[in-house]
Amino acid sequence: MSATSYAVRDNLTMLRRSLLHARRYPSLTLNLLLTPVMLLLLFVYVFGDVMSAGMAGGHADRSDYLAYIVPGILLMTVGMTSLGTAVSVATDMTEGIIARFRTMAINRASVLIGHVIGSVIQTMLSLALILAIAVALGFRPDASPVQWLAAAGLMALVSLALTWIAVGIGLVSPNAEGASNLGMPLTMLPLLSSAFVPVNAMPDGFRWFAEYQPFSPAIETLRGLLTGSGAGTKDAVLAVAWSLGLSVLGYLWSKARFNREPNR
Template structure:
């Protein structure tokens, strides 16, 4: 039996409210995941900033310039870290029997996943604002126009949606919360294996191909161009949008298939 659109919307909002309340009542996981990009931002700006900036531009140390280079990668690590928390949260719901109970209730089945996804995207955008505010406090200055800021915001929201759907699939496929945390670690590590800290041109040839074309690097490079106001390359923009849309479709299809399958007996 199909669910009327008005009931489906109500169910989606109810599940969204549930997940936001859950995040407010148990903030430790979100705070722990948020501390990682914050600490990395402080570490690379104040400890490694002079050395890294001199190595990148070939000139004298310029901590402010390196901060502008570093910030997009830290923003993407924040996206991955928040999504990792959602993977753990979904796995907890699965192992504690909440999902099984929702299956028996007269609610839109998709609302259970939609509530997790929308709640995660809202939390991610909030975390991104905090990290960006810290960047400005440390001396980051953007040359972006309002249109470029709008484009950067849209790209971050779209990529957050994509990574969140992948994280939901990880949570559904994991045997427990610990497993979800371990399986989902690439969501945090992949920006480090891209151009978050150094240009891919500085990497050895055998690793450069992976670093250049993995999902996070073109998004980082596109954000870097948008936030600095220096323009974006067509290749990076196309790859960023392609990876984002592709991961949304893949993550949704995977999560939907895992959620609708019959539970094991």
């Protein structure tokens, strides 16, 4: 077998390990999914009429507000799931399994790649669940097949970017609790974006940050795709640029940290 074949085999082995771990310990994924589900229910049934009336100039339409917040909830789910990856990586580092992998004749990068691919797969399944809940609540997307493919690709790209950042967080954290704390920006940034209210409704001090931080362009692009209204070029370019940039940054950070990380 060639070196490439061995690397692919090792990546698939580590991916299988990641998926088996998620299947045997589903409580972490379920706990992370609880927050976006609760926020979806809260904003639809408690704040839905008030928020929709405020955004529509006094005309309350809960279904319109549901269509508005679903893209934000979906990308918040991406952030929540990636936080679980940070915790899993930190757990591996502290429990000694990484030290064992270092002594084995395996591709070193496969340890991280298995976590990343496994996390992206789990994230896409989680997004399907959240979307199903939203549809049950009355969300009716009006996307064409091409727009659905673009939306799925965008969510996968954002997931890849945040997962690589989460892997780096897990590697620099002293333990799983530290990884959970350091990864909080992944779950808090959507709250300072256009997920729940339009950016132009925010105070001047927050508007610029909310408009150009990674989540807002992705949310606006996803919103345009799911509603069938089309994604703005500026937001789409920013969303892809942020995702690719964070993917490269997270990969380089994680690789450098993993290669020099001492056994714990």
